[in-house]
Amino acid sequence: MTQVVFNIIFSSCIYLLVAQSYALIYTTARFFHIAHAAVIALGAYGSLWLSEFLPFGPAALLAVGLAAMVGLGCELTVYRSMRNKQQPNLAFLIASLGIYVVLQNLVSLAAGDELVNIFRPDNGGRYHWLGASFSGLQLVTMGIALILVSALLLYLQFTAGGKSLRALSENPMLAEVYGVSAAGTLRLGFIMGSALGAAGGILYGLNTGITPTFGFQLLLYGVVAMIVGGVGSTIGMAGGALLLATLQHLTAYLGDTRWTDAMTYTLLILFLAWRPLGFAGRRLKKVSL
């Protein structure tokens, strides 16, 4: 049982990181940036490819940087011109689906569709505590995820860039009136969100192995955590991640792992339909009629 509790906490740390990375983009840009899934996968594959030439640490950092550039590239090449034409939200989502399909297939072409292990042999040994068994790698993963989330929160709270990100997500028009550059802040949001997402992808991949489509699944878990918890509230998102991980691991523990996805999306649909603001979130999107 303690093993299940440990697994729940472990998964929810990664989900929280992904949800936070996604929320950073979603609250500033205000549309579902599905291509984020490809950015997550690119981070993991990038670290795999680069680690052939470099030690893993610098390779992962470089991969995160590259993924951030890809995320920024989406904004600069596609979204910016669409925004200038005042396209509806839906068009952004569909365009980002297209970008996702392109990037995911490029990864497939380069790396093949099979499951690849980026699991490091030096996974830090195994520890036993209160009947739960875990590897040093899992501890490091949780640590890094929590550090990244806290660092982001501090950044959002105390720096000029963070404040303009928050201003833009609170009230874009007022933010511009007070001299916050919307375009620049959006770019910042895409860079930081993509970097954090790629970091989440690497951490997830280190523990489970990766396929070109794993980013989509991980992103959707993050989106579920974000919507369940409520957009824009980190405490809420942490609760959402915890709820999601609990549901998944309990399904696997009491029933069958095959049904975890079905349970995850049932949770998503129930929340979207009846509590679209999450259990902690502020109002961000209307539900009509």
Add this chain to the structure above:
Amino acid sequence: MDYLIHLLILVCIYTMLAQSLSLGAGFTGMVSLAHAGFWGVGAYTAAILATRYDAPLQVSMPAAMVCSGALAATVSFAVLRTIEDYFIVCTLGIQVILFSFMNNAMDLTRGPLGIAGIPPASLFGRELKDGLEYLMLTAAVTTLLWLLMRNISRSGFGRILLTIQEDELFAASAGRNVRRIKTWVFTFSAMLASVPGVLYAHYFSYIDPTSFTVAESIFILSIVIIGGVRQLKGIFLAAAFMVLLPELLRFIGIPDNLAAHLRQIVYGVLLVVVTARGLRRNSAGQKLMVNTPPQNVN
């Protein structure tokens, strides 16, 4: 020749899928990513009825439509509470749940093994023998569906749908029961999606869950978008292009495994280009999708 017939049947199947999706996505503003799931429901219903009970087409076709429609009507209680991008994410969830069911309910669907040995379709005691007869049947059904869609789009009801897409509140204030109409459209669109599913199952005589994935839903949606959201002929041309594209790639000597990914890259790029150029207006200056400026309701 057989090969050409095979491709034409595929074109017809994807035309039906995309046109039935455009009823929701193009006319009513409900862009759904669950279409491949409902297509799969149709295919599985026909496969199970045909392998276990030897059901002829005149039984399995209505049965598949009822199954798919009943499912859609049930989930519409939850799905239709959301709009626009939340609606897409919600239907994406439906799609994953449907796929998960096809992949895991071993007793009913045999899971990843799929259902093999589906007998040829029989219609009023007459069994369809070869590809040509299948093509004739599929083409006939496609034509019927096309005419139905055209009539709906030109009818007063089609205008009501457009009004709902433009402004739900206005449609409601003009005395229309928006909720009921949207439920009807979502259900009907899912019912129509099951029709090509039935034909698909009988024609291939083998189905497995990998044909009905999220990627397939995105593919059907991209046919609708690339063809022009409400242009039935455009959708047909886009379906033909998309189905023939891998053959074209193979023709210029690209190996199969590469061609599958290249095809997806091509339609991904097309999707981005078409949407980035503007969904809002077509050449005639008509509005294609509602423009809702991003807003923050505090």
